[in-house]
Amino acid sequence: MNWYQEWRALSARIQGLLDAGSFFYSAAEHSSSDNLSVRKKILLTNAEKIFSSLTKYLKEYESTFPEGAFESLKRFLEQPDIINFNFRPDQGQIRGHVQFALTSLAAFQSEFSYIIADTQALALRITERAFAHLQRSIIADDEIKKKWLSAFDEGEPKCEKLGALHLLLHGVWAFKAYAEKGRTDLILNEPLSDTSIIEKSSTALVLTEWKVVRQNNKLEATIREAYEQTKIYTAGVLSGIELANYRYLVMVSKKSMKMPADFMEGTIIYRHINVPVDPDTPSKEAKNS
Structure with a gap:
C-alpha cells in the first residue's frame, strides 16, 4: 500500500x-x-x-x-x-x-x-512545461538539436529514451503502456514493477506514446496508432502522482506539424504534442503556410 x-x-x-x-x-x-x-x-x-x-x-x-x-x-x-x-x-x-x-x-x-487533489493540477502544469521546454531547447541549443536529429534518424525507441530523460529533469516520469495494467519504463525498456523510486523522486507519472512521423500524410494514421496503444491502459492511479486523466500522444517530426485538436473520451483527455527536431522559426513557418 x-x-x-x-x-x-x-x-x-x-x-x-x-x-x-x-x-x-x-x-x-x-x-x-x-x-x-x-x-x-x-x-x-x-x-x-x-x-x-x-x-x-x-x-x-x-x-x-x-x-x-x-x-x-x-x-x-x-x-x-x-x-x-x-x-x-x-x-x-x-x-x-x-x-x-x-x-x-x-x-x-x-x-x-x-x-x-491539487497535486493533479500541479502534475499537469509541470508536464506541459516539460514539453514546452523540450520544444524550445531544440530551437535554442545546437547540441540538443543534434541529439534529437540523431534520435529521429534512429527511430522511436531512441526518441522515447531521450524524451523521457528530458521529462524526468522536470520531475515527470514518463511511461508507456504494454497491457491493461502494465507500465514500461521508456529509458530502460523494462516493466515498471518497483514504483517506490517514482514516488520518492517524481512529481508526476505520465502515460505517453512517442511516434516518429516522416511524412505529413502519415500524421493522422500515426496518431491513431498511438491512441490505440494508449487506450488499453486501465491501471489504477499510483500514489496520487499519476496524471490519471491525461494521455500524451507525442509526434516527433523533422519540421513542425499542425496537430489536430485534443479530444476527450470518457474522463480521459488525449493531448497531441509535436516535437519537431529541425523546426523553422515561427515567422518562417508563417511565410511557408
Missing part, C-alpha cells in the same frame, strides 16, 4: 466516525442521556485510534508525501491542542471533547483532500 491508498483508507475511517457522531447526536436529539457512554467508549476511543494512525502515517510516508500534504499533516499533528488532548475526560467535559476531536478531524480531512 502507498501513501495515497493509505489516505483513502484513513479518510474512510474519519468519515465513518463523523457519520457515527452525527447519527448519535441525531438519535439523542430529544434526550441528553448517554447511559452506555457511547461518546466516551465509541466516539472518543475511535478518534484516539485515528489520531494514532495519522501519527504513524506521517512517519511511514514522510519521504514520499507531496510537499504540501506533508506540511498539512505535520502542522495538524503538532498543534498543542492535539498533542495534549485528553481522550478520557471527566463526565462533565465529554461533550466538548467529542466536539473538538470530531471537528478537528473533519477540518483536517477536508484540507488534506483538497491539497492532494
